[in-house]
Amino acid sequence: MVQDNTCYDVTIIGGGPAGLYAAFYSGMRDLKTKVIEHEKELGGKINVYKEKTIWDVGGLPPTNGSQLISQLIDQSSTFRPTIALGEQVVDIQRMNNGLFHITTNKNRNHYSKTIILATGYGILRQAKLNIEGAEVFETSNLHYTVTNLEQFRQKHVVISGGGNSAVDWANELEPMAKSVTVVHRRDQFGGHETFVARMRQSSVDILTPYAIDDVKASPDGCCIEQVTLKHCENEQCHFQETDAVIVNHGYQPDLSFLDHHPLGLQVEERRLRTSPQMETSASGIFAAGDISNHSSSIPLIAGAFTEAGLAVNAAKLYIHPNAARYARVSSHNDRFKTTTV
Known part of the structure; x- marks a missing residue:
C-alpha cells in the first residue's frame, strides 16, 4: 500500500x-x-x-x-x-x-x-435508453450529453427527458436545429419554470406523455433514422424521422x-x-x-x-x-x- x-x-x-x-x-x-x-x-x-x-x-x-x-x-x-x-x-x-x-x-x-x-x-451512472441494441448508436447519433452544439445545426433532433437538462438543450438547440422535438413521460416538466415556459413558447414540438419505445436504423445500420414514440396511456405509436437523439433520463x-x-x-x-x-x-x-x-x-x-x-x-x-x-x-x-x- x-x-x-x-x-x-x-x-x-x-x-x-x-x-x-x-x-x-x-x-x-x-x-x-x-x-x-x-x-x-x-x-x-x-x-x-x-x-x-x-x-x-x-x-x-x-x-x-x-x-x-x-x-x-x-x-x-x-x-x-x-x-x-x-x-x-x-x-x-x-x-x-x-x-x-x-x-x-x-x-x-x-x-x-x-x-x-x-x-x-x-x-x-448515466441512465441509458432501455432498448436492446441501442448502445451501438452511441458512436453515431445517440447522445447522452452534448459536447458540441454545432453538430446539431440544421438537424432534426429528438430529445427524451423532462428535467433541467432536456429543457435546457431544447432551448439551446431550437435556434440552430432544423427541428427539435421533446418527448416526456409526463405532461409536467421538472426544469426551472422560466426555461420550461421559454421552451413551450418556442418552436419546440412537445410530445407528452410519450416515451421512446424503439429505434430504427438507417439502411447501412450506422445510425438511427427513425424513433417509435409510444403514448404512455393509450399505447398508440407515433413514428418520427430524426437525425439525432439526445437522451436525458438522469443519473x-x-x-x-x-x-x-x-x-x-x-x-x-x-x-x-x-x-x-x-x-x-x-x-x-x-x-x-x-x-x-x-x-x-x-x-x-x-x-x-x-x-x-x-x-x-x-x-x-x-x-x-x-x-x-x-x-x-x-x-x-x-x-x-x-x-x-
Whole structure:
C-alpha cells in the first residue's frame, strides 16, 4: 500500500463546484488542504454539460459549463491545494489519535484532521435508453450529453427527458436545429419554470406523455433514422424521422462508500443529514452541496458555494476553537498580499 504520512487540516472528497470552492475558501482560512476526486479531471457533474449555459451563479453572465469549470479550477488553485485525481474513496476510519485515515481504490492512504464531503450525488451512472441494441448508436447519433452544439445545426433532433437538462438543450438547440422535438413521460416538466415556459413558447414540438419505445436504423445500420414514440396511456405509436437523439433520463447515483455508514454518518434518502453549519453526525466530518441534507438547502451551484464556505468555517473551528467564525473578505485578506491569482 502506498504510504503518504502527510496530515492535512482539511481533506475535501469531491472536485465539483462545492469541492472546488471549498478548496479556495479553505486556503482563505489558512488551512492545509487536499482534494480527492474519483474522476481524472476536476469539475464534477458540470463536465457532462460543458456546452450547456449556466445562468444561476451570482455575478456571472450566462456562462457555459466548460468556462465555469476553468474559472472554478483557477480559483481553487489560488492557495495551491494538493489534488489527487482518479481515486475513489472506499473507506474512512478515525484513528486512536483522532485523525482520519482515508483509503482509496488505488491503495493510497490519506490523513486529515477534518473531512468535507462534497461528492454531489456520488459517482454518476448515466441512465441509458432501455432498448436492446441501442448502445451501438452511441458512436453515431445517440447522445447522452452534448459536447458540441454545432453538430446539431440544421438537424432534426429528438430529445427524451423532462428535467433541467432536456429543457435546457431544447432551448439551446431550437435556434440552430432544423427541428427539435421533446418527448416526456409526463405532461409536467421538472426544469426551472422560466426555461420550461421559454421552451413551450418556442418552436419546440412537445410530445407528452410519450416515451421512446424503439429505434430504427438507417439502411447501412450506422445510425438511427427513425424513433417509435409510444403514448404512455393509450399505447398508440407515433413514428418520427430524426437525425439525432439526445437522451436525458438522469443519473443513477453511486454512493457505495456510504453503504456501511462509516463513523455513524446519518444517511437520509442517499444524502447526509447535516446541521445548518454543515456538520454531519460524525464530529470532524462536514458536507457541502448535493450530498448534504438540511432544511435550508438550495439545489443550485450558488447554494453549493455557500455550503462550502460554511463547511470550511466549521472545520476551522473544529481544529482551532478560538479562531474567527469566518474569513475576512478577499479585498483585505492578508493572504492575497503574497498570493498571485
